[in-house]
Amino acid sequence: MPSVIRKDIAFVLVFVCLFSLCFSFQIFSIKQKLYFELSNDLYTKNHAVFVNNNDWIPSEKLGESNYRIFFEVNNSYRFLIQNNGEWKPPMLSGHFFSETDQELQAVVGKEMIQYLQKENEKSYVFYQGNKYYVTGILGKNYASSSDYLAILHHPNPQIPTDGRIILDSDSKATVNKITKRLNDLNPSITQIKSTQKGLYRTGNVSYYYHLLWVEMYLLVLFSILAFLRYWYEKEQYEINVLFLLGIPKKMIQRKLVIKASLLILLSNFISFGLFYAFNPVPFSHLVSNACIFLLASWTCMYIFIRNGSLRHKSGVANSDIK
Structure with a gap:
């Protein structure tokens, strides 16, 4: 199997795991809200x-x-x-x-x-x-x-x-x-x-619940940052070849961002499909997760590309090819 395909498969698998983590927490949140309201005569807090x-x-x-x-x-x-x-x-x-x-x-x-x-x-x-x-x-x-x-x-x-x-x-x-x-x-x-009745009265753990959400999203964001950096370094050979062939820098950057975005969207749909088959997830969560992941990935890619452009200007691209 070509290394490019293996690299993209690894990308999808990692992001399927990250999306699955988000969907798991969102399903947990939906079920927790349902339990609380059922015990509170169907009223919210x-x-x-x-x-x-x-x-x-x-x-x-x-x-x-x-x-x-x-x-x-x-x-x-x-x-x-x-x-x-x-x-x-x-x-x-x-x-x-x-x-x-x-x-x-x-x-x-x-x-x-x-x-x-x-x-x-x-x-x-x-x-x-x-x-x-x-x-x-x-x-x-x-x-x-x-x-x-x-x-x-x-x-x-x-x-x-x-x-x-x-x-x-x-x-x-x-x-x-x-x-x-x-x-x-x-x-x-x-x-x-x-x-308040039921769990709203006896199980008020809102502080720890919100803390758990913050920690989960920080974990996801740091994971996106770490893996995208690894993936970007693996893409350097192709980037350098295109740069030496005279392909405009903006076109190379656009191609890289589009490829990462498509792989993220594919991972999102795969994870959503797996969860929806066993435990229906609202479609709004599919959209919100995609927006969060894309925004985080675009920010990371912008930082990587901006720093990477200095390498091309300084001639490191030639040494990488050698």
Whole structure:
């Protein structure tokens, strides 16, 4: 096997390992977030809680950002009032309903199945005198507090005055912004302190978690720097030959950067395909990893090429060929 092919294969294998490390941490992050939210009644740690002195609920959109608003009747039953985004709970079976649906629908946890009633081979949950068609079972195949939940959809729900309005979003800034908007719309609502449950309460390891992410990315960046330097030195023979043949320096540099970029993208797709076959990874992670790796590699290549150009000017290229 020619040395050039072996060198490129080694490049791909090393970067597949680096991409795999990143995908592994990202899958870990997704699963950890899911575990925490399942133990916290499907709320993030950013959620805000309001009590209402009348039967008012927000009917208009409160912003362009992703957020959702629930009306929590009790610990088990809640209405989904607004779902501005693509949020949906983890589902064991069936599907999550759409906010635009006009039919009374619900998703329930697996511990609530015993309270369902069947009619015409369809399951229904009865609440406040209404019949809600159950579109799916939420949760995972392990026990969590979400097993006892029922999320209801009603175009015009009957809202009692003793419930709670829950505002939630993946972004704390979005929650703060919409909280101010809610207070402007109805000054009679009062925000109360939100309490965390489950792992958010007992397993708060955010400091070590963020430290782990920083260390992982530093390890990846230093690995990119070290291997690209090794690969660049292995490319010196070809670079010097092209330089002696009179190929313009910028064309040589462009060829080198394009080759490294293509090998990195190939490694990214291979690693993504391997992970997606066993554990689906969001497509956004494929794009973000590619951007980070390409930016890091372009920076390294710029430094190497800039330093390498001095060697060509000083005539080291001729001695390398000899």
